[in-house]
Amino acid sequence: MNSPTATRLVRHLACATVLAAVLSACGSGAGADGDAQDADPASVTGTLRVLTPSFGTSTAGKNALQQVIDTFHQTYPKVKVEADNTTFDTLGQKISTSLAAGQGYDVYVTGIGWIPPFASKGLYTDLSTFGFTKSTLSKDFNSALYDAVQYDGKIYGVPLIAGPKIVAYRKSMFEAAGLDPDKPPTNWAELRADAKKLVERDASGKLQRAGFDFWAGPGGLPQDYTAFAGSVGGAQYSAAGKPTFNDAKSVKAIGFMSDLINKDKVTDYGLVSSDSTALVLKGKAAMGFVGGYLDCSEKTGVGQDVCDDLGFFNITETRPAMYTGGQVASVGARSKLKAAAYTFVKVLSSQESETAMAKLNFAVPARNGATAEDPAGAFALKNLQHAAFQGGSTGYLETRNNFGPVIDEIVLGKKKAQEALDELAATEK
CATH class of the missing domain: 3.40.190.10 (Periplasmic binding protein-like II)
Structure with missing residues (x-):
């Protein structure tokens, strides 16, 4: 964490x-x-x-x-x-x-x-x-x-x-896009469809509002990958500490993330705000990752109006998953x-x-x-049973150094997912 x-x-x-x-x-x-x-x-x-x-x-x-x-x-x-x-x-x-x-x-x-x-x-x-x-x-x-x-x-x-990285959405933006603010996505297909309806670009294609925000600059996608892989039953390592981040579940997860960015264009690669605040909280994204604690105060936080406009959900495909550090x-x-x-x-x-x-x-x-008084913390505590973690091997820290750049190469189309992940897994064998 x-x-x-x-x-x-x-x-x-x-x-x-x-x-x-x-x-x-x-x-x-x-x-x-x-x-x-x-x-x-x-x-x-x-x-x-x-x-x-x-x-x-x-x-x-x-x-x-x-x-x-x-x-x-x-x-x-x-x-x-x-x-x-x-x-x-x-x-x-x-x-x-x-x-x-x-x-x-x-x-x-x-x-x-x-x-x-x-x-x-x-x-x-x-x-x-x-x-x-x-x-x-x-x-x-x-x-x-x-x-x-x-x-x-x-x-x-x-x-x-x-330290969970949970997914939030703006209810008002859902409603304005014709989506039910009380029904967030329950699987990947729904997430993709909703994100495509929610994204806004100008006539030149410049992003005005992300449909889904990863809250991750270059090198920062491993946490998001952990949630998506976890939602199809994947994990970075087996119980015996052997790499499994190159299995079919992991390849599928990274492929879906890449498609959201490159094919569906619901966001731009490496997009982050200048002060590192999650774009959902700034109104620059309709859905996306946020932290597990949310300051709703007017003086030091995002304000009660923003907190009241937020809903939360887990990345889900075959099961719910919530990336959790700590x-x-x-x-x-x-x-x-x-x-x-x-x-x-x-x-x-x-x-x-x-x-x-x-x-x-x-x-x-x-x-x-x-207990948590803030809405993000309350959701996180209620859903810790769905935690998806990084790590699980004695060589994890060395691999972690390279994991972000490898995912970037895949998302940017520089390497195929299976090839890149196999190469990374081989470094631990």
């Missing part, structure tokens, strides 16, 4: 070779896990290094992070917290650089799909060390996120937020403050902290019983 725009994709996982080498050196044989808890947390000293992309640099983000630190200090008052507030674009680079320098983090917040690549190299601590079991997971967190925090039968992460928190395997690190993770995964992070990341809390 994971973020919904193309800028939140991990495009540059630099130092991959160095990362693999240093991680191999910090596997299970490099040292024992240490004590599961401190006898007297109030007397523990040291510096807890935390790597997180969850809070950003806004005032609201800084305040939310400080609240987590203040709460942690109620238990560990003498432990200094050194928070590296990074972005997903630089997260992989930060991890590899820190390990190469022999200074791994105590707490890692990473994305959906990141657990297998790093857990397989020994970066994380098995959370059963602290009594966090499958029973704990199922009791406290949304079931849609269970697989995302496990590898090889062990739990290496605590779910924080789910974020999970882990304890570093080489941490010398593991009990304190786990306490910090528990604070991060509290209802209060998850709610704050969700608003900052267009997401929803991962905890059971979470």
Whole structure:
């Protein structure tokens, strides 16, 4: 989780070779896990290094992070917290650089799909060390996120937020086009037909309003692909971690997306607004992807009138699918403050902290019983059982670097879908 725009994709996982080498050196044989808890947390000293992309640099983000630190200090008052507030674009680079320098983090917040690549190299601590079991997971967190925090039968992460990219439509535009505003598309054929009725171009062919918006610039289509592939029962990887993104279902999904852009011309390739706001929210698209949190206020958000005009639906063909990213928190395997690190993770995964992070990341809390006051969040929480995730293999992050450009080549007609996807799959074999 994971973020919904193309800028939140991990495009540059630099130092991959160095990362693999240093991680191999910090596997299970490099040292024992240490004590599961401190006898007297109030007397523990040291510096807890935390790597997180969850809070950003806004005032609201800084305040939310400080609240987590203040709460942690109620238990560990003498432990200094050194928070590296990074972005997903630089997260992989930060991890590899820190390990190469022999200074791994105590707490890692990473994305959906990141657990297998790093857990397989020994970066994380098995959370059963602290009594966090499958029973704990199922009791406290949304079931849609269970697989995302496990590898090889062990739990290496605590779910924080789910970051869906859901589909919204403008009811008023449906009605003006002669469509029923209470009946959004229920399959691909209906989506295509409605998008063709809703698109508006001038006499020269210049797009005035998209019929369907992918909310993705160049390189940013993998999330949308995940939803379309999921809607025909496809997934990027098998349960055994083998690539399946080159199977018939995936080829069909990318082909449909390409047809919407190139044949039906319901939008233009790579179209995004100057401020990265989803075009549906700006009235520049009648249907399209938006984030899982929507600020309806007049001062800081899109306004109540826009929120009232929105309806939501899942991409559906043989089944509903909703792309979902997200974020999970882990304890570093080489941490010398593991009990304190786990306490910090528990604070991060509290209802209060998850709610704050969700608003900052267009997401929803991962905890059971979470609610959302905004319409997008309410729809996302209600539909998390339809989540379609990226990832599922130990080589996922390297493949993810190339996935966006490969889909672009297909959409732009530079390569045939089967050929391009087969080539990408071969890099993981």
